[in-house]
Amino acid sequence: DAGVTQSPTHLIKTRGQQVTLRCSPKSGHDTVSWYQQALGQGPQFIFQYYEEEERQRGNFPDRFSGHQFPNYSSELNVNALLLGDSALYLCASSLYRQGLGVEQYFGPGTRLTVT
């Protein structure tokens, strides 16, 4: 059973460019969340997708957008890249289970460097 997968592993972009990151959730999971982790910090919640809609959003500007496909995979798009967008971007998939809460499984991440 494949876990959460993300692509690409590493990416280098120039300020002002646009980037798309991809995530495939763990088998059977229907919810995908995206997090940004700056160096030396804890992950920060960007947004979450469920049933192909954005269900919840963190404190990130509109330059950050996403999409979820019918097979539950997801994309994160960032427009007009800034140097401060350099970070590890983590995708997490989850499935709510009554009485067991929601355990989120994280993918390996995409390391984005903006120059």
Place this chain on the structure above:
Amino acid sequence: ELKVEQNPLFLSMQEGKNYTIYCNYSTTSDRLYWYRQDPGKSLESLFVLLSNGAVKQEGRLMASLDTKARLSTLHITAAVHDLSATYFCAVDSGDSGYALNFGKGTSLLVTP
């Protein structure tokens, strides 16, 4: 605004010693999560604590949750080098999305 505070942020300890990492949070959520992260790697789920008084143990790690005090602890018993990593606690938002709010992490180094 939900806040999650961990202490200490850095911890160097000798093999064989015991220590506790503390996680305080400001929300009324009952769900607390502990993750481990090795350098350059993703997050590995360690424990999911869902109710007041919950205690879970795996090997040399034991986590507990006191929702009244809004405090969780991660206790390390007889540390070994393989436990060197960064440990994060996280609390979910309590609403339908269960978005996780993370602490800044505790960087643990276990030395001989």
